[in-house]
Amino acid sequence: QSVLTQPPSVSAAPGQKVTISCSGSSSNIGNHYLSWYQQLPGTAPKLLIYENNKRPSGIPDRFSGSKSGTSATLGIAGLQTGDEADYYCGTWDSNLSAWVFGGGTKLTVL
Amino acid sequence: QITLKESGPTLVKRTQTLTLTCSFSGFSLSIYGVGVAWIRQPPGKALEWLALIYSNDDKRYSPSLKSRLTITKDTSKNQVVLTMTNMDPVDTATYFCTHVPNTSGTFDYWGQGTLVTVSS
Numbered sequence: 001q002s003v004l005t006q007p008p009s010v011s012a013a014p015g016q017k018v019t020i021s022c023s024g025s026s027s028n029i030g031n032h033y034l035s036w037y038q039q040l041p042g043t044a045p046k047l048l049i050y051e052n053n054k055r056p057s058g059i060p061d062r063f064s065g066s067k068s069g070t071s072a073t074l075g076i077a078g079l080q081t082g083d084e085a086d087y088y089c090g091t092w093d094s095n096l097s098a099w100v101f102g103g104g105t106k107l108t109v110l
Numbered sequence: 111q112i113t114l115k116e117s118g119p120t121l122v123k124r125t126q127t128l129t130l131t132c133s134f135s136g137f138s139l140s141i142y143g144v145g146v147a148w149i150r151q152p153p154g155k156a157l158e159w160l161a162l163i164y165s166n167d168d169k170r171y172s173p174s175l176k177s178r179l180t181i182t183k184d185t186s187k188n189q190v191v192l193t194m195t196n197m198d199p200v201d202t203a204t205y206f207c208t209h210v211p212n213t214s215g216t217f218d219y220w221g222q223g224t225l226v227t228v229s230s
Contacts, residue, residue, distance in 0.1 A: 002156055033214050037157075044206055044220040045157065051214060088157055092215045098172050099147070099159040099215055 003028060004089050004102035011108040017077040020105045022089035023070065028100060030070040032092040036063075039086045039104075048087075049074060081109050112136035114146075114207050114221035122197050124230050132190040132207030132221060139165045139185045145210035146190040147217060148181065150203040158203075162210060163190060199228045 005023040012018040022034065036049040047056050049065035052072065064075040076083055089102040118130035132146055139146065147162040161181040162170045171179050180193045190207060204225045208217035 033216070035216050037217070044223050045217075046220070047216065047218045050216040050218065056218060090157070090159075090215075090217070096173060097170070099162070101157040101159070103156045 002103040003093055003096065003100040004091070006087075006089060006102035006105045008103070009106045009108065011110055012079055013110050014079050014081060016079050017075060018079060018107065020074040020076075020087050020089075020107070022072045022074070022102050024072075024091070024093075024100075025070050027095035028070075028091050028093040029067065029072055031094065034065070034067055034072045034089055034091045036065055036072075036074045037088045037090065038083075039088065041085070045088065076107070079109050083107060084109050112209050112219040114209060114219060116205060116207050116221045116224040118205075118224060118226065120225060121227050121229060124198055124228060126197050128192075128194045128197050128201070128226060130192045130194075130205055130207075130224065130226075132192070134188050134190070134207075134209065136219075137209060139163075139183050139188070139190070141165055143212045146183070147208045147210050148190075148192045148205060149208060149217065150201075150205045151223075152200075152203040155203075160194075160205075161192060164210075164213075197228045199230050202226065202228045 033051045037045040039045040052067040053065040062077045086104045093100045114134040145164040148160040163181045204223040206223045209219040
């Protein structure tokens with residue numbers, strides 16, 4: 001049971017936009033920066049979004065992040081088949097004194 | 111260019127101690143605020159943070175695994191070592207080390223990971 005809650009799976013057609021939610025509490029998302037990671041099959045996770053809504057160099061602006069209260073959302077526009085991956089949210093939890101992740105969301109591009 | 115690579119045994123027996131080494135380049139652990147973390151992922155499951163060490167030798171551990179973990183650094187060798195005692199088959203996972211640029215908790219560069227299998 002992950003501290004952060006994500007939907008197990010989402011799907012959309014190529015070219016469409018999809019959003020992935022990440023729900024937590026005041027001890028984690030509500031008071032700390034959130035990051036998003038993309039894990040393509042068989043590879044290590046890759047940082048997509050940091051500090052809620054910032055993109056590292058090289059990450060296209062098709063990827064966006066937002067946070068409101070104790071929830072956050074990753075948006076992926078202009079879906080491509082290469083976006084098929086598992087996506088994880090992560091942040092610090094001050095009650096647990098630990099970095100925590102969501103259970104991951106598998107994105108299928110139909 | 112920051113790179114990290116994990117190394118260690120691929121197979122350990124139950125109750126043994128696992129020692130993993132993270133060798134990195136492109137940054138120094140002598141720079142204030144920089145850190146290296148270990149994160150694992152059991153097959154088909156989610157990511158789990160294990161430990162983190164900062165340049166000032168501040169160490170953080172997962173509360174659920176704290177009694178079994180030790181993280182150390184060798185700044186001159188650009189290496190971070192994680193030891194986990196009393197290994198169990200449930201510890202079978204891919205273990206990743208990551209660069210941590212500051213205290214915001216972002217894991218911005220990851221090693222390729224190393225799969226450790228624990229036999230019973």
